[in-house]
Every structure is written in structure tokens, then in C-alpha cells.
Amino acid sequence: MTLAVRDTQLRELMDDPACDLSRLNATLRRFAVVNRLVSGWGAVYRSRVAPYLRGLGRPARVLDLGCGGGDVIARLAALARRDGLAAEWLGVDPDERAVSVATRYAGSGIRFEATDSGTLRSRGDRFDLVLSNHVLHHLDPAAFAAFRDDSLALVQGPSGGVVLHGDIARGHLAYGLYAVGITPLAPGSFLRTDGLRSIRRSYTAPELAAALGPGWRVEQPAPFRVLAVAEARHA
Ligand SMILES: C[S@@+](CC[C@H](N)C(=O)[O-])C[C@H]1O[C@@H](n2cnc3c(N)ncnc32)[C@H](O)[C@@H]1O
Structure with a gap:
């Protein structure tokens, strides 16, 4: 096994529409713990989301x-509420199975909807801040380009906006630490297989910058993380 290049042939078990529902639900629910430990959104909240x-x-x-199981937007909303920052929060995912898990976080200004970036864009919805977590590495080149362009179009309102796509940075240390660390959370879920496949599908920071192209910056806000940033100017 080499991590020198992205393994784009690998498919994650949870991406199979016919996958085992109880294992999928366990995976989506336990993302709350995994994301809290590895996704670095606490640091991104402090450095970017709260100031913005x-x-x-x-x-x-x-x-x-x-939004998958909805935990990332729920955590950001809770942090903002604690800091007295008012916002409306919308989590969307085209996978209805994910949205039905996410709705446990609905309320207090948080909504969820089963839809995708292209549909939101074509219906003219606009946001101040668009974010994603662990989506980019899932996408094939055509879906990646559409997702990137949709996300930027969704912040092209009169006052401009910011896009933040967070993901894993591929590397041997991330792979080794995840393989060991996920052991207590993995039984009855896809977390072990899909997490390791995710790391093998993920980008390094230079690869992600090249894939995104002009107008995007790729930062490393936390160990084993990449954050793609784009800012739409005020009209
Ligand atoms: C691995 S999951 C990440 C879930 C969640 N963000 C997390 O970090 O736990 C990737 C999700 O992206 C969703 N997705 C793929 N293409 C999308 C699009 N164009 N618009 C919105 N969601 C999309 C998939 O349905 C899938 O649930």
C-alpha cells in the first residue's frame, strides 16, 4: 500500500445506496465523536468563523x-450561540438517510434539507458562509468541479461571502494514527474501512490547490488537515 498518490479507485462503503442501514446509521452518529477529535473545526471556528x-x-x-450526520454545523452553531453571534444554519445532503440522522440537531436556528449544492444554486439561494467537511475527497473530477463552482456561486450575494472546505490531508502518520485510534469506535460501523479509504482518497495541500485552481487558497489549520478557502468580493 502506498500513499504517494491518491487512490481514486477506492469506493467508500457508505457511498453504496444498498449498504447496511444500521451500520450506516452508527457511522453517521459516531461522526460526531470522530469529527470532534480529528476535523479541526474548533480551530477554524476561532480563527475564521467567529471573526467573520x-x-x-x-x-x-x-x-x-x-452535512452527513449534522454534527459539524450543530457544533459551530453551539459555539456561535455561546459567543452571542446570531446566525441561521442550514445543513444539506442529497442522501436522505444522512438527513434523517442529522435532524436530531434541528431547532435553535438549525435546519436540515435533503438537497444538493447544484439545486440550491439553481434556485438562487445565497449565503454568507458556505462550508463543508470531508466532502471533497469523495468526489470524482466532474462532481468536484461542480461542487467547487456551486459553493462559490452560493456566496455571490450583494455582500459577498466566504467558502471553507475542510478535509483530511493524506499522509502515513494520519493513516497509522487513525488505524489505531478508531478501534474503540469502529464495531458495528463503517468507520474503520471508510476512514482509511478516505485517507487514501484524500489530497495533500499542493494537490488540492492544483485541483481547485485560481481563486482558492489551501491552508493547514490543524495536524493532518487541509482547509480550502475562497472569498467572494462585495458586489
Ligand atoms: C463523508 S460524507 C461527510 C459528511 C459530514 N460532512 C461529515 O463530515 O461527517 C460526504 C457527504 O457529501 C454529500 N455530497 C456529495 N455531493 C454533494 C453535493 N453536490 N451537495 C451536497 N452534498 C453532497 C454526500 O451525500 C455525503 O453524505
């Missing part, structure tokens, strides 16, 4: 594209 929301001076509209 504070600077807007009005309630923001925030969108989580590919």
Missing part, C-alpha cells in the same frame, strides 16, 4: 454542504 460572523454585524446565513 462578528464582523458582519447582522445575523449570518451559514450553509453546510454535505
Whole structure:
């Protein structure tokens, strides 16, 4: 096994529409723990999300594209509420199985909807902040390009906006630590197989910058993480 190049042939078990529902639900629910430990959104909230929301001076509209089990947007909403930052939070995912798990977090300004980035874009929805977690590495080149362009179009409102796509940075240390660390959480879920496949499908920071192209920056906000950032200017 080599991690020198992305393994784009690998398919994650949870991406199979016919996968075992109880294992899928366990996977989606336990993402809350895994994301809390590895996804680095606490650091991104402090360095980017909170200052941006504070600077807007009005309630923001925030969108989580590919929200899965909904834990990332729920955590960001809780942090913002603690800091007195008003916002409307929408999590979307085209997979209805994910949305039905995510709805446990609905309420207190958080909504979920079974839809995708292209549909939101074509119906003219606009947001101040669009984010995603662990979506980019799932996508084939055509879906990646559409997702990138949709996310940017979704912040092209009159006051501009920011896009933040967080993902894993591929590497041997991340792979080895995940293989060991996931052991207590893995039984009855896809977390072990899909997590390791995710790392093998993921980008390094230079690869992601090349795939995204002009207008995007790729940062490394935490160990084993990449964060793609784009800013739409005020009209
Ligand atoms: C691995 S899951 C990540 C779930 C969640 N964000 C997390 O970090 O736990 C990737 C999700 O992206 C969703 N997705 C794929 N293409 C999308 C699109 N164009 N718009 C919105 N969601 C999309 C998939 O349905 C899938 O649930």
C-alpha cells in the first residue's frame, strides 16, 4: 500500500445506496465523536468563523454542504450561540438517510434539507458562509468541479461571502494514527474501512490547490488537515 498518490479507485462503503442501514446509521452518529477529535473545526471556528460572523454585524446565513450526520454545523452553531453571534444554519445532503440522522440537531436556528449544492444554486439561494467537511475527497473530477463552482456561486450575494472546505490531508502518520485510534469506535460501523479509504482518497495541500485552481487558497489549520478557502468580493 502506498500513499504517494491518491487512490481514486477506492469506493467508500457508505457511498453504496444498498449498504447496511444500521451500520450506516452508527457511522453517521459516531461522526460526531470522530469529527470532534480529528476535523479541526474548533480551530477554524476561532480563527475564521467567529471573526467573520462578528464582523458582519447582522445575523449570518451559514450553509453546510454535505452535512452527513449534522454534527459539524450543530457544533459551530453551539459555539456561535455561546459567543452571542446570531446566525441561521442550514445543513444539506442529497442522501436522505444522512438527513434523517442529522435532524436530531434541528431547532435553535438549525435546519436540515435533503438537497444538493447544484439545486440550491439553481434556485438562487445565497449565503454568507458556505462550508463543508470531508466532502471533497469523495468526489470524482466532474462532481468536484461542480461542487467547487456551486459553493462559490452560493456566496455571490450583494455582500459577498466566504467558502471553507475542510478535509483530511493524506499522509502515513494520519493513516497509522487513525488505524489505531478508531478501534474503540469502529464495531458495528463503517468507520474503520471508510476512514482509511478516505485517507487514501484524500489530497495533500499542493494537490488540492492544483485541483481547485485560481481563486482558492489551501491552508493547514490543524495536524493532518487541509482547509480550502475562497472569498467572494462585495458586489
Ligand atoms: C463523508 S460524507 C461527510 C459528511 C459530514 N460532512 C461529515 O463530515 O461527517 C460526504 C457527504 O457529501 C454529500 N455530497 C456529495 N455531493 C454533494 C453535493 N453536490 N451537495 C451536497 N452534498 C453532497 C454526500 O451525500 C455525503 O453524505
